[in-house]
Structure formats: C-alpha cells, structure tokens
Amino acid sequence: MLRRLHIRDFVIVDALELHFDAGFGALTGETGAGKSILLDALGLVMGDRAESGVVRAGQARAEMSAEFDLPVADDLMQWLDEQAIEVDDDSLLLRRVVDQTGRSRAWINGVSVTLTQLREVGGWLADIHGQHAHHALLRADAQRNLLDTYAGLEDQVKAVAAAWQQWQKARQACQRAEADAAGVAQERELLEWQVKELDALDFNAEAWRELEAEHARLGHATGLLEGVSAAVNVLDEGEQPLIGELERLAVRIAELAAIDPTLQELQELLSSAAIQADEAVHGLRRYRDRVEADPERLADIEARIAAVTDMARKHRVSPEALADVLAERRARLDALLSEADPVALQEKAEAAQRAYATLAADLSAARAPVAKALSEQVTAAMQTLAMTGGQFDIALLPTPEGSAHGNETVEFQVAANPSQPVRPLAKVASGGELSRIGLAIQVITSRAAAVPTLIFDEVDVGIGGRVAEIVGRMLRELGVQRQVMCVTHLPQVAAQANWQWSIAKTQRDGETVSTVAVLDDAARIDEIARMLGGVNITDTTRQHASEILGLTPTA
Template sequence: MLTHLNLINFALADNLAIDIEQGFNVLTGETGAGKSLLLDALSACLGERTDTNYVRYGSDKADVTAVFSYQEHSPEAEWLKTHELDDESGEIHLRRVIFATGRSKAWINGRPSSLSELKELGRLLVQLYSQHSQQQLLEPPYPKHWLDRYSNFGAHTQAVKDSYTTWQSHIRQHQAALDAQATRLQKIDSLTLQLEELEDVVQVDYKEIEQEFDRLSHHEHIMLDCGYAVNALDEAEQNINQEISAIIRRLESHAGRSEQLSEIYNSLVNAQSELDDASANLKQFIDRQSFDPERMEELNGQLEIFHRLGRKYRAQPEDLKQLFEDWQAELEQLNQLEDPETLAEQVQQSHQVFLEKAQHLDEIRREAAEPLAKKLTEQVKQLALPEAYFEFKFEPLEQPSAEGFSFIQLLFTANKGIPAQPLGRVASGGELSRIALVMQVMNAEKTEAEVLVFDEIDVGISGGTAEIVGRLLAGLGQHVQILCITHQAQVAAQSDQHLLVKKLQTDPASSTIFALEEDGRIDELARMTGGVEISETTLQHAKQLRQLKFQSVNSGS
C-alpha cells in the first residue's frame, strides 16, 4: 500500500508531503490546479519516462519519493529479497531525481537502481487505469486478453505459446536437415581432411617453439651478456656484491642511531640477498645452455609448417589450434545431425502437443465466456444501460496460432430486440467509456497489485450513473487501495479520503495537496456540483451525497 509521497521542486510542487490512507482515495480540484501532479510523481517513482517539464521553474532538479508498505510473503517482498533490497522496516522507498539537463537517477531502499528495476517492482505495486483505456476495447486482441486475465488463464495461454514455439522450432530444424542433407557428406569429408592436416601440428604449442627458436637464434649474444652480468655482480676485482658488502659494513654501526638509516640499512641487506640469488640463478642458467643446430633446424621446420597452414586457412599461426577445435565441433555436430525422418517424427509429436494444449485452452475459454459475459451485462446495466447485453463470439482461425484456435470477439447491444454485434461497431463513445470502466473495475478485482490508480475514468458519466461508479470503487476499496482523479461529486462523495489540489498565488506559481476534513469535503463537493458560487442548495446536495455514503456503509452495501 502507498503510504507517503514527497515532492520537492516537482512541476508545480515546491515542497509537498502527502500521506495516503488505505481504502478509496479521491483527488479533486479546479481545472488547472494540478490534479495530475500526484500521479505524475508516482509514475516517476515507478520508472516511467520523465522530461525536464517535471523540474520546477528556476530549479536544477526535481526530487520525488514514494513510500509503500508491504506484507511479508507478498510478490514485492519476494522481489526485494531476490534483489537483496529487503528492509527491516517493512517499507519500500522509491526515489527518483530528475535533473534540468534531462538526466535522472533512481534508488530503491537507498540503493542506486536502474529504471528497468523500478518498472519491474512498480508493476507489482501499482496498476494504472486511464480515461483513454476505452480505446483498448476496440483493439482486436483485447476481448481475448480480458477473458484470459479475468479467468486467470495466464498459465494455460503461456503453455500454448511455448508449445507453439517448440513446434515451429522443430519445423525449422526439419527443413534445415532437408536442406543440409545434400551437402552434409561433402562437408564431413572436407572437414575430415582439414582436421587430418592440422592434427599433428596443433599438438605443439606455437608460442613455446617460437620462443625457443628465438632463444637459440640469439644464443651467442645471450651468453655474452649473461657472462658480463655474472662477472660484474660477483667475479670482477671490484664487483657489485663486494661494494654493497662494504657499504653495509659502514652503515651497520650507525643503523641504531637513526630510524631512517635503519630502514636504508635493511633495504641494502635485502638488496644484497636479491643480488646473491640473481647471481646464482644466472650461473645456473649459463651452465644449462647449449647451442643445438639440429634442434634449431627442427624448430625452424615446425614454424614454417605453422606459417604455411596459417596462410592456407587465412589464420594467424597461433590461432590454428582454436580453428582445429572449431572444426572438430562442427564435424561432431554434422555427425550427430538427425536424419530428416527422425526430425519429421519430432515435428509430428510437438504438433500434437500444441493441438492438445490449444484445444484445452479453447474449451476452458468457451466455458468461462458465458458467465463472464453475464456478469459484465449485470454490471453495465447499472450504469444507465438497462437493456445492455454482452456475449463472446468464437470464430475458428484458418490456421491455429500461438494465441489458440479461435478469434474471440465481444458482442454488444444496448437495445432490446436488437442482435448483439461487435462492440466497436455499435457502441457510442459514452457507452464505451462506461463499459471500459466496468471492465477495468472487474480486472482490478483480479490484480495482484495492492494500489490501483484510476485517472479520470469517469469522464462522460454523471448523476445516478456516477453515484453507482462511486459505489463500485468504494466496494473495491475495501480490498485494495485506490487513488482516483475525478470531476464527479457523486464519485468523490463515496471516498474514504478526499485529497484537494489547490493552486497557490506564489511566484512562481505552485500547487499544494491536502486531505479534507468533513466540512471541507462538503464545501468541495458543493463546488464540484454548483460551480464557483456555493449556495445553500448545493451545500445541502453535497451533504446528501455524503449521507448516501454513510448509509451504504451502515447497510453493508
């Protein structure tokens, strides 16, 4: 549940803190007051796209934070645990900073996070419905998706998609085997010859023989220089080891008189030890070296083979071993390639699995469609459409697809005796908005999100219809938290918390949002019904709207 929002230099908000209650919350205010302020800030915290318009004029950045509470074993709790973001406080803090330059940064529980993480977590916390959602009703896939979502068919639809993907993959493998059959044996012979040519060569490490050849090529110079080094270090009349020993003896008696001299003395002792080791290793290296013309000739021949094969196969000599391994893998794959007949059986089996799963999905969809259409009819009838009627129509597809066997349409009629037809063809704009509203509320009953946001979805309705919508949302608010921007007093009157957006005459202009007490709610409802001038009549009407809310609560409806 959303418990708190804090907006700093966000759009028209200077420094605004809002506490949100459980249940049904409405947000109202005059046109231009900034009613979208709260939802824009919440969307920013949920990882939605932002722009520089969200940064308050004269500021270099906007800073918004949304705080949610959550239950121990909820989906969001598991998400936080998986991402090592769980907090002992039992809260989720989502923060977004938007800079005037266009950049933004995000944090989850104090840790820097990506926008994709914000969105992923946000989908578990909040579900948003807008006034434009009615356009979705006119999209061909919507009735099927709505039926599946309401009926919790997600696992079944995914199983059909997966089995369809497997079937199509097997078809491609079978076709590839048919295409490859003609050239397969020829390719195997070619790879076998190439591997035979490289088999002995790659047993030798190119880098090692190259280094050994280089050492033999420079044998004389190496021996001269190493001999000079041994002589200078240890065998000359005035060698380095003797000089260092003399220096150490001179400093030894003074080392205890100065910490710095002591460090220098120790460094020289260590250096002498290192030089002794180096001198001994040099002598050992010289003793072990010998020039072998035959070995040098052998190495030269091996290097020539490496370079010749590298030119032949257009590869660097040191890369021939990797090329050999790649050819081995390719040959193994060709040898293991199943013949087309075996793959044809696989295609048939996966096709049968797909048909079985798609058939089952089609059956449970048809079974769920009639009671769902009946429930939708009953709900929509309350919104001044007493003769409304819905039914789902299943039309077989020419070819089954990842979506199943049938194209599903939602048919509707608003008039008794008139056959139901596709919704987009016969429903008016006002009817569409009311139908969309009911479908959204029905969907909301099935969502896992604990916060539902309705952005002016009651546009186009009024009077008794708006009152029924308010009751629907109030009933839904008994199970989840609802935020609703509305222009309808009948809807606002049914709320548990009423938030008012008000524009302040500051420079630059700013807006504030605060919760109304009962008297303030009456005044705001009167303004919504009667306009600028609030009369005794509009006040009485506002009080009556609130009494209807209390009566419905007391009656348990």
C-alpha cells in the first residue's frame, strides 16, 4: 500500500507531506481545490509524462516522492534484482524531479532509472482510474484491452499479433512474386552472373595481403639485392672492410686500456660493435642468397592484382570488401530463388496461416469464459446501481479472416431496461448509465487485480442519491482487500470511507496554495454537511451529515 506522499512546488502545492492509512479513504473539497492535483503528482511519481507547467510559479523545479510497502510478488522481486535495485526495509521509494522545461529525472530506492522503468514498477504498486475512464469504454480497442487484461491474456495476445504479422508477410511475398515475376527473373539472372564471376575470382582477404607483400618484394628485387650487396661489401668484402677496422681498433684500445683502465669500457663497446657487424654480414648474405628476381612470378602477381582491382572497381568497393560483396549477392540470390518458387511460397504462407489459426483459436477459447463471467458480474452490479433488469454482455463477434487481435472483435453491449435488447454500449448508454456501468466494471476488474493500491478520481460523476451510497459501499468493501482512495464530490460516497481528508485552497503571502486536512469525526460531520448543504450549513444539515456517517459500520 501507499504509505507516504511528499510533494513540493507542484502546481499550487508548495509543500505537503501526506501519510496514508489502509482501507477506503475519501478525498473531498471544493472544486478546484487541488484534489486531483494530488493524484496527478502521484501519477508523475509512477511514470506519467511531465510538462513544464507542473512546476509552481516562481520555482525552479517540482519534486515528488512516494513510499510504498513492497508487494508480495516474485516477478517484481526478479525485476528489482535485474535492475540492481536493493530493498532494505520491505518498502520502495519512488522519486521524481521535474524542471521548468519539462525535463525530469527519476529514482527508485536511490537508484537512477528511466521513465519506462518507473512505469514498470508503478504497475505493481498502484492503479489510478481517471475521472473520464468510463468514456474510454466506448472505444472498441479499450473494450478488447480491458477484457484481455482482466483475463491475463497479454502474452497470448502478443503471440497472436506476431503470428498474424508473419502470415501477412508470407501472403505479401506470394503476391509480390506473382506481380514482379519478370523483374525478379531479370534481377536473378544478373545476380547469378555476378556470383559466378566473384566465385571464379576466388578472392581471399588474407591471401590478398600476402600477395601484395610478395609483389612489393619482387617489384623491388633488383634494388634490394644491390643495397644488400653494397652493405656486405662495406662491412666485409671491400678493400678495407669495416669489420676488420673495428677489430683492429678494439685491439689498439685494449693496449691503451692496460695503461689507463678508464678506456676499458670503450674497448668493450668497439669489440661488441665488431661482433654485431659480423652477425649483420651473415644475415645480409643469407637474405642476398634468398632474394632473386623472378620476372615470370612478378608478371603472374601483377595479372592477379589487376583482376582483383578491376573486379573491385566494377562493384565500387575496395578489394578487401569483395568477400562481403559476394556474400551479399549470394544471400540476395538465395532469397530471390526462394521468393521465385511459387510452391515454396504458398507452402510457407499456408504454414503461417495454420500457426496463426491455432494461436487465435486458443485465444478465442480463453476469452469466451472470462467474457461470460465478467458479463454476469457487471449485470449483477447493475441491479444494485438503479438499473434493475438491465443486462451487460461482452459479445465476441467473429471476423471472417481474423485480425492481429484474433478471430473476433470484442464489443460491450448493454440493455438498460428489461424490455430492451442488448445493443452496443457506445450507441445506447446515457451519461449516467455509462458512469454506473463504467464504475461497476472498474470495481469488478480491480477486485481481481494484484495491485495493492487503487485510486479512483471522480469516477462517481453522474450518479447520486441511493446509487451514490451503494457506490460508496462497493468501494468500502473493496477497501477490505485493497487500499482504496477516491476523490469525490458525493457525501454518500465520502461517508462510507474509513478515513477522510479535506483539500482546500488558501492564500499565503499573496499566493494560492493547496492544503490538506486530516478530518476527525467532528470535522467529518462539518465536511459532509458542506457537501450536502453548500454555502449555508444549518443544524439540520449537520444532523443529516451525522446520520449519514452513523450509517457507516464501525471499521
């Protein structure tokens, strides 16, 4: 459940620290006092999109944080572990900061997270039903999503949609093959010739690098031999070999070192130089013996290089990329060969259709009993909401070829009176009837949800009197299993709450700010009286308020 909500500099809220109780709580107050603002702030903490206008005038940023008890949910614990978010005291602290430009940052238990992550974790913690939620029930997609979500069919719905896409792609491939047969044949012939030509070239990137190195050696063989021979001549084969001179100098300096030992180190350097020069001569001779001019081999290499270079120029790539070109052309050719085979294409399309049909049939079978059960529950709830004899039905209307959503469309149908046949909800429900039906659906589906906190924002609009009292009792019963909060203008609903807050606007230092008061029994009588009587609150009104509250069972 929600334990605490902290808000600072949000719209007309300067600073609020709210602590919540379990059960059913009512948030009341004059229109525009800021009741829904509290829920908007909570929505931002749970990942709703932010706008720059949410920051209180004259302030740099708005800050919101909400502390929740950690629900008992293995999938939530796994998610937190995957995000490396630690939980120390069985609670989760969600925090959001929004600046004047609308940019925001978010944290969960001190760990910086994205809005997507914030929305994901919020889905386990609380469910907010907006004041216009019942209007969404007029949309076919909202009706289908509500049924599938209530039935827990999200994974099956995704699988059906994916299978539908695969089937459509296969069908389109068949159609393209028929329509573009001539163009495909021409492209296939070109690719076959290109692949054959590239295969014949037998290009290999590593062999190409070795070939370039060998070409460099053979192309400069004469210069290499001349340079190496000149070096050998200077070092050991000339009239005054350098090695001999170094050896003689080393001997002479050794003699002098016997007189002056400080020359010993220099003598060792000369001896070392003579030894290294001798080793260099041996290496140069071996290289000279190995390198020889080979005009025929050079010609072969140059012909190979020319062939590779011409092929690369033809395909407008570097020689090193020819292997990638071959792989690309071969893959495209394989695809065309597959696409050009009408039998194979048709078999693939039929297999995709069968896979879709199986998944769609399973989805239909899963939807049917849930649609029936939910229809019966909403119909039963309508009898208590001043719609005696009314009927609610979730019709699963078959579609001939199916769709990405399955083999049927989902349509909410209703008959407000026993003498009327059921018709689409969007065509027959009045505003008041729609509000009552929508509220019944929200309460019933919420009972089945695992979310521990449920929040209703003026969902009781369009009802009153006895029906309002019944709605209040429904919410109170729901509050036995869940933490329930409701923003309401109806005294009959508020009187059923286990606890009640009053939200008001006040002037402080020339600014309008929103304040929240936790109401005790006496204050609740005054607030219920205000909701009953408006501006002029009489003793009679207070007595009426006391009677309404007296009808509330002891929590």
